[in-house]
Amino acid sequence: MAHIAVVAGDGIGPEVVAQARKVLDAVVPGIEATEYDLGAARYHRTGEVLPGSVLDELAGHDAILLGAVGDPTVPPGVLERGLLLKLRFAFDQYVNLRPSRLWPGVAGPLAAVKPGEVDLVVVREGTEGLYAGAGGALHRDTPAEVATEESLNTRHGVERVIRDAFARAGRRERRKVTLVHKTNVLTHAGSLWARAFAAVAAEHPDVTTEYQHIDAAAMFLVTNPSRYDVVVTDNLFGDILTDIAAAVTGGIGLAASGCINPEGRYPSMFEPVHGSAPDIAGQGVADPVAAVLSAALLLDQLGHADAAARVTAAVGTELAGRTPGTPLRTEEVGDRLAAYAVA
Amino acid sequence: MAHIAVVAGDGIGPEVVAQARKVLDAVVPGIEATEYDLGAARYHRTGEVLPGSVLDELAGHDAILLGAVGDPTVPPGVLERGLLLKLRFAFDQYVNLRPSRLWPGVAGPLAAVKPGEVDLVVVREGTEGLYAGAGGALHRDTPAEVATEESLNTRHGVERVIRDAFARAGRRERRKVTLVHKTNVLTHAGSLWARAFAAVAAEHPDVTTEYQHIDAAAMFLVTNPSRYDVVVTDNLFGDILTDIAAAVTGGIGLAASGCINPEGRYPSMFEPVHGSAPDIAGQGVADPVAAVLSAALLLDQLGHADAAARVTAAVGTELAGRTPGTPLRTEEVGDRLAAYAVA
Ligand SMILES: CC(C)[C@H](C(=O)O)[C@@H](O)C(=O)O
Ligand SMILES: CC(C)[C@H](C(=O)O)[C@@H](O)C(=O)O
Numbered sequence: 121m122a123h124i125a126v127v128a129g130d131g132i133g134p135e136v137v138a139q140a141r142k143v144l145d146a147v148v149p150g151i152e153a154t155e156y157d158l159g160a161a162r163y164h165r166t167g168e169v170l171p172g173s174v175l176d177e178l179a180g181h182d183a184i185l186l187g188a189v190g191d192p193t194v195p196p197g198v199l200e201r202g203l204l205l206k207l208r209f210a211f212d213q214y215v216n217l218r219p220s221r222l223w224p225g226v227a228g229p230l231a232a233v234k235p236g237e238v239d240l241v242v243v244r245e246g247t248e249g250l251y252a253g254a255g256g257a258l259h260r261d262t263p264a265e266v267a268t269e270e271s272l273n274t275r276h277g278v279e280r281v282i283r284d285a286f287a288r289a290g291r292r293e294r295r296k297v298t299l300v301h302k303t304n305v306l307t308h309a310g311s312l313w314a315r316a317f318a319a320v321a322a323e324h325p326d327v328t329t330e331y332q333h334i335d336a337a338a339m340f341l342v343t344n345p346s347r348y349d350v351v352v353t354d355n356l357f358g359d360i361l362t363d364i365a366a367a368v369t370g371g372i373g374l375a376a377s378g379c380i381n382p383e384g385r386y387p388s389m390f391e392p393v394h395g396s397a398p399d400i401a402g403q404g405v406a407d408p409v410a411a412v413l414s415a416a417l418l419l420d421q422l423g424h425a426d427a428a429a430r431v432t433a434a435v436g437t438e439l440a441g442r443t444p445g446t447p448l449r450t451e452e453v454g455d456r457l458a459a460y461a462v463a
Numbered sequence: 464m465a466h467i468a469v470v471a472g473d474g475i476g477p478e479v480v481a482q483a484r485k486v487l488d489a490v491v492p493g494i495e496a497t498e499y500d501l502g503a504a505r506y507h508r509t510g511e512v513l514p515g516s517v518l519d520e521l522a523g524h525d526a527i528l529l530g531a532v533g534d535p536t537v538p539p540g541v542l543e544r545g546l547l548l549k550l551r552f553a554f555d556q557y558v559n560l561r562p563s564r565l566w567p568g569v570a571g572p573l574a575a576v577k578p579g580e581v582d583l584v585v586v587r588e589g590t591e592g593l594y595a596g597a598g599g600a601l602h603r604d605t606p607a608e609v610a611t612e613e614s615l616n617t618r619h620g621v622e623r624v625i626r627d628a629f630a631r632a633g634r635r636e637r638r639k640v641t642l643v644h645k646t647n648v649l650t651h652a653g654s655l656w657a658r659a660f661a662a663v664a665a666e667h668p669d670v671t672t673e674y675q676h677i678d679a680a681a682m683f684l685v686t687n688p689s690r691y692d693v694v695v696t697d698n699l700f701g702d703i704l705t706d707i708a709a710a711v712t713g714g715i716g717l718a719a720s721g722c723i724n725p726e727g728r729y730p731s732m733f734e735p736v737h738g739s740a741p742d743i744a745g746q747g748v749a750d751p752v753a754a755v756l757s758a759a760l761l762l763d764q765l766g767h768a769d770a771a772a773r774v775t776a777a778v779g780t781e782l783a784g785r786t787p788g789t790p791l792r793t794e795e796v797g798d799r800l801a802a803y804a805v806a
Contacts, residue, residue, distance in 0.1 A: 196646040231570075231572060257651045257655065265655055268613055268616070271593070273611070275605070303539040307598075314539075338703050339715065356648075363682040
């Protein structure tokens with residue numbers, strides 16, 4: 121039986137993760153879970169972000185379920201670089217998978233887009249680009265200061281994530297992949313992405329392809345999100361596009377993500393896109409849907425495709441049944457989702 | 464009297480620029496204009512993008528009015544790096560100014576946002592960041608290829624554009640500046656931007672400030688664009704945010720921009736955000752509003768604030784009078800705008 125690591129984290133993290141685990145237990149009884157105390161709370165208490173021994177222990181699990189980490193008093197970058205990105209890089213999670221659907225029952229912000237009309241997935245590169253941590257500063261705190269950030273892109277890293285995107289597109293109905301980059305300005309990295317994309321596309325004559333600059337794609341996600349099926353892009357562009365995609369499909373409160381090492385050499389990590397939301401933490405009012413959808417991605421990755429589909433369908437039932445304006449209770453939503461998923 | 468250079472460019476460029484000039488002539492008679500033939504057409508004909516002699520001549524003008532350059536057959540980067548970015552860098556146009564308004568009469572895509580509720584301006588840095596052209600590739604076209612793009616940020620470059628943003632905010636009603644960056648991942652450049660922002664903010668106690676990560680800002684532009692007044696950000700983030708802002712306010716067909724050298728040591732350049740739109744070129748149906756609004760920014764920069772305000776008001780009259788679905792004729796729109804502006 122699978123053995124997962126659970127990092128509930130800070131703020132609403134523990135509340136939503138509890139519901140995700142409830143649903144997991146309901147659909148696939150017997151998954152073992154070990155909890156790890158990481159995040160802002162531990163950092164404040166001990167100064168530790170991710171001790172090496174914990175990283176080693178996490179490596180021994182089949183997957184990681186993460187709630188949310190952070191609070192406004194932790195300096196920027198500490199938990200991001202020290203925990204989240206550290207895990208993505210250490211576990212070679214090169215596919216950062218972010219599906220977006222406009223669910224029936226959810227009022228999106230776009231007047232012309234109806235529920236069911238948006239169903240896309242962004243395959244964001246997760247181990248390279250501007251997230252590599254290459255950069256520095258000279259003459260800091262003087263008028264002569266210069267600060268750099270370097271985007272590193274390898275054929276190895278670019279091609280493998282593009283392959284993953286085409287494989288996913290091949291399993292979907294529309295079979296379309298959009299490459300998003302900024303080839304007209306970032307000519308070196310853009311050229312590498314474009315050539316790798318063309319090479320992989322040539323092996324998939326059944327998949328339709330298109331290319332868009334990041335600025336155009338950001339715009340089209342607002343004016344015509346239905347046009348997208350699978351979008352593949354680099355780490356930073358993916359960060360931005362997935363938040364826009366979440367916004368047009370009802371907000372990050374519903375958005376799930378998986379940081380995936382497709383070969384399974386290292387554990388993949390699944391987490392809601394939302395943060396720890398300290399303003400509503402502890403009140404039992406956080407929406408656990410994004411965490412539960414992340415658990416569905418986890419099930420899929422562990423080979424439980426049927427169970428994953430049941431959880432996703434349960435979310436559909438839950439959202440279709442909501443009355444706009446009615447306050448929700450985290451636990452009740454979890455109970456309903458677990459019940460729908462096994463019904 | 465001012466002397467401007469006009470680069471009408473390709474596709475719909477000449478059509479919309481003709482209307483912008485018509486309006487300019489109406490409100491400030493006697494502005495001299497010299498046309499320069501640059502863009503895809505010249506490139507195809509002669510292989511030239513921006514001869515040094517032309518650059519020198521352009522430098523002698525008070526401002527540049529540009530229509531649109533490019534067509535799908537020019538390789539990516541040639542006109543962007545060789546012409547548009549070349550001018551921005553050569554003329555030290557460090558303020559890339561992009562206002563966005565949801566005009567009465569324009570149906571934006573957001574169900575909850577009413578005309579008049581969005582009135583923001585993005586002050587995008589124009590001479591640094593990932594646009595610096597620093598980068599390269601090794602082992603090109605082999606499995607070992609690595610490609611880099613480097614973001615270069617100086618205290619000099621960052622502080623001056625932030626100063627411009629605060630100065631603009633001080634002249635606006637809401638007096639608010641939002642800094643957008645990604646300080647939690649791009650820690651070196653992010654820290655420089657954040658420290659420069661804090662230093663300039665301290666000199667402007669009358670201006671409200673906030674900070675957002677680029678992914679959050681992209682999202683809030685969709686869910687709550689009314690919250691923004693002045694947004695200051697780096698070159699690439701500004702490229703993306705301004706297209707989103709254009710999308711939520713009715714599309715790039717209405718979006719104007721100025722690439723400004725505030726000190727006037729070099730000419731500033733004004734251009735619609737839209738491209739050359741080869742699909743509708745030559746039919747007389749392109750909307751000249753973005754070009755005319757760009758001309759208004761040009762007038763403002765040349766010290767004709769009153770005339771600029773009249774042109775902007777004329778656009779308001781034009782847009783409020785449009786019946787959705789009625790086809791427009793480029794020349795007729797230009798005629799009306801000129802008439803409204805002098806009425
Ligand atoms: C918290 C941050 C490091 C992270 C990112 O930029 O990837 C977040 O925005 C996300 O999208 O998962
Ligand atoms: C054409 C391109 C170089 C340019 C940019 O990226 O700045 C355009 O997208 C813009 O926003 O003016």
